[in-house]
Amino acid sequence: MKARLIGVGRATLAQEARAEIERMITEGELKAGEKLNELDLSIVMGVSRGTVREAIRSLAGSGLVDLIANRGAFVHETTLAEVQNLYELRGAIFAMACGAAARRFAAGEERGLAEALSRNIEKMDAARETDDQSTYYALNIEFHDLLMAAADNPKAKAVYDNIKREMHLFRRKGLSLASNIARSLDEHRVIADAVTAGDEAAARDAANEHIRRGFDRYMTIAARDRQTG
Amino acid sequence: MKARLIGVGRATLAQEARAEIERMITEGELKAGEKLNELDLSIVMGVSRGTVREAIRSLAGSGLVDLIANRGAFVHETTLAEVQNLYELRGAIFAMACGAAARRFAAGEERGLAEALSRNIEKMDAARETDDQSTYYALNIEFHDLLMAAADNPKAKAVYDNIKREMHLFRRKGLSLASNIARSLDEHRVIADAVTAGDEAAARDAANEHIRRGFDRYMTIAARDRQTG
DNA sequence: CATATGTTGATTGTTGACAAAATAAACCGG
DNA sequence: CCGGTTTATTTTGTCAACAATCAACATATG
Structure with missing residues (x-):
């Protein structure tokens, strides 16, 4: 049928x-x-x-x-202070998820994860060479979603998705997307390595750092935009 | 009804x-x-x-x-796997909050925090001596709320409160509260010390550990209850 | 006997009408 | 013209009725 x-x-x-x-x-x-x-x-x-x-x-x-x-x-009007709060909360959840993903991978519960991550990173590397922003954007989301899925924590994923939605909303306000493909890609590699090594603490730290630096990049661009108008 | x-x-x-x-x-x-x-x-x-x-x-x-x-x-039917998820998510958020609280305290933005924490710990010490469970329960919530408030992240607090509500809901299912006043109090002291020392990383780790151990205590009791009852 | 198909009662989804509160407009003495 | 009060108008909160859907049972069919 x-x-x-x-x-x-x-x-x-x-x-x-x-x-x-x-x-x-x-x-x-x-x-x-x-x-x-x-x-x-x-x-x-x-x-x-x-x-x-x-x-x-x-x-x-x-x-x-x-x-x-x-x-x-x-x-909802998202203030700059709230964006910082959201970044920090997102970092905490993503870090936890990466730690859980590392643990689950080490226990053999996430077989396809290593390949999926490396495929994603390869494609992002290609996007970096051609400076393809929209493809990068999609791959970036995919990378994070892969790890959130591997954490096997639906509640955390739900909260994470809500945060993502709200942050996306703030982007409308005029600020360009804070993206630096090369840097971001390097950080993704560190995270993926830690996860596929089964190193829970390292995965947590790398993920936290990744989000923190993302916020720094965002702030840099925000400051520049405010200055130039 | x-x-x-x-x-x-x-x-x-x-x-x-x-x-x-x-x-x-x-x-x-x-x-x-x-x-x-x-x-x-x-x-x-x-x-x-x-x-x-x-x-x-x-x-x-x-x-x-x-x-x-x-x-x-x-x-909503909360499964045991979900309780674990909730504990882990709660730990991540609480750890982030304690880190933020340490940072804010170091920056002089949370003046009353040190006294409030030590007062709470003193009272909990008294509750420990008399083994006053209900007072302990209230003080425990207060301790966590003090730190969540000091993090100054309303979004995180909202998510945290929701998690608390849902976990409380699961307790109804019959399991007794996983409380070990002495152990919990020791862990609180470590957290408070790290926060009032302005040590962000130490505060994060101590908080994460506290929630993780709370989950272990919970699991121990859950296993015992399942065996005897 | 097992499975598929109709039938019925209960429950949710959706709507338009009414009541209460808040906002906008008219009024008025100074 | 202004500030405050009173009156309309708009908008939200609440309700009761109607329509669509579902779960359970009854009936048919091979």
Whole structure:
């Protein structure tokens, strides 16, 4: 038998509404700090207010919007201090995940991991040579996801994904992506080596350092952008 | 089923409904895996189904209930593997927070912290001598909250609180609290010393170790309970 | 007897209407 | 013109009814 699965990912209207509002936010149609009007959104999307309301509540759970009782929902405004907090939290979780991945790899519970990591690194090396930013971006996410998956900690992954979403949201604010392919690639190699050596502590430290340096790169670019306008 | 009638407070009804359902879950009136019937709950609490629905969605955001589209909401069943995941995630966040607290203390941004920590430790020492479990429990939470607050990372604190809630939920399942006042107190002293010495790395390591040992204590008790009961 | 197919009651998803609160506008004395 | 008060209007919070979906049972079919 062969038939396409229907309605995948769109189980309920509220979920679709959530996805659509999230898109509007991440693509900048709804700017940071802007108020979300339930009625307007319901009309634009062609669903009832209750459905929109449910979607908004769901977004609030992921930290993308802030709710104030009796006053409404507002697109979350991410401050610089909060970006630092997010980086630090992300680093802590990613470091833990890399440590767990190293432990699991050493126990033989993550067979394909070594190949997957080295393949990713090879491809990123190619992207570095051609300076292919968009490919690098995708591979970078893949690298982190590989390790988060290898940690086998769904809860941590869920939190990590939320953080990623919120940080992505801040990028909209105008700052360019803090990327330095060569440096990042070197750090990835150190992490991958530690993990595939089964060295839990080294993996943790390398991962922590990677995120910390990512934040430094980000701050450097942020400072430069602010200066040049 | 029995639930307090709500609706006299000042917050929104949905918020009160959420608090009430959360209470029912944490106090075991609603058991793990049990289905939450919107209509029944709405009748028992004297509010409309929509309000109950909103409350349930909110609880899902905190991981206390699982939602399945078109089928309903179920009290989250925490498995042993998940408890391990939660402990590990909690450890990572708490370690990060202690590191941040050490850094902030060294920078003179957390003046009252040293006194607050030593006061807490003194009181816990007294609780140890009288073997006062409930006081110990409260002081233990206070100790962790002091450091989470000193980290000045609201996002991390929010995630931490959610984890705490979910772990507390699992305790309901029958296992006694994994507490060894003397050991825990020693570990607290190490953490406090590292933080007030401004040693970020030492604080991180001590905190991580503290949570890890907490998990070991938990596992020991869990194994014993499974054997005898 | 086992499996597939209809049928029914219960439960969730969605909607539009009403009530309460907050914001905007009109008013008014100085 | 201004600051404060009062009145409209808008917006959110809550509710009850309708539609879609599901779980369980009953029935048919080979």
